[in-house]
Amino acid sequence: MTEENKSPEQIEIKAEEKTVAEVNEYTSSERFIAAVGYISFLCLLPLILRRDSEYCQFHGKQALFFCILFFALRFFFLLPYIGIILTIFEIVVILFMAIVTWKGKTVRAPLFAEWADKLALTEEEEKALKDNVTHN
Numbered sequence: 001m002t003e004e005n006k007s008p009e010q011i012e013i014k015a016e017e018k019t020v021a022e023v024n025e026y027t028s029s030e031r032f033i034a035a036v037g038y039i040s041f042l043c044l045l046p047l048i049l050r051r052d053s054e055y056c057q058f059h060g061k062q063a064l065f066f067c068i069l070f071f072a073l074r075f076f077f078l079l080p081y082i083g084i085i086l087t088i089f090e091i092v093v094i095l096f097m098a099i100v101t102w103k104g105k106t107v108r109a110p111l112f113a114e115w116a117d118k119l120a121l122t123e124e125e126e127k128a129l130k131d132n133v134t135h136n
Contacts, residue, residue, distance in 0.1 A: 026055050026104045034059035035102040038094050043067045059101050061116035062109060066093065069112075 026034075034056045037046040046053075046060030070090050077083035100107050 026053075030055050031102050031104050035098040037063040038066065038097040038101065040067055040070070040094075055106070058106065058116055061119045062112050063097070064119075065112040065115055066097070066109070 030050060030053050033046045033050055034053075037043045037056070037060045043060055043063035043066070046056035047064070050056035050060075073086055073090075076086055097107060097109075
């Protein structure tokens with residue numbers, strides 16, 4: 001059946017299916033590994049297991065910076081009220097980032113996203129960053 005022979009309802013359904021496919025451009029394993037990466041030291045999982053996925057690499061690097069921040073803040077967790085507030089903040093941030101990442105979306109955390117973009121873990125990334133700097 002050609003496009004001209006299809007009813008408007010059939011064309012609309014096809015358009016909706018395409019939209020759903022575009023939203024799910026990342027595989028479920030990519031989304032799962034990237035989401036799990038926001039849980040503390042598990043940030044290394046996307047960096048090691050999915051070196052071929054730009055999505056996993058970005059989220060792994062961003063999660064690494066969150067991990068470093070929360071580790072640095074552990075000193076304040078010993079203080080009575082500040083520790084409770086920081087613990088709640090850490091849990092909320094981890095849950096939010098993991099859920100959004102699992103849905104296949106990307107949240108670029110201020111400052112951390114810029115650092116994640118600049119962090120080159122492979123020779124290819126380092127070369128690409130150098131080429132980008134020389135062209136700008």
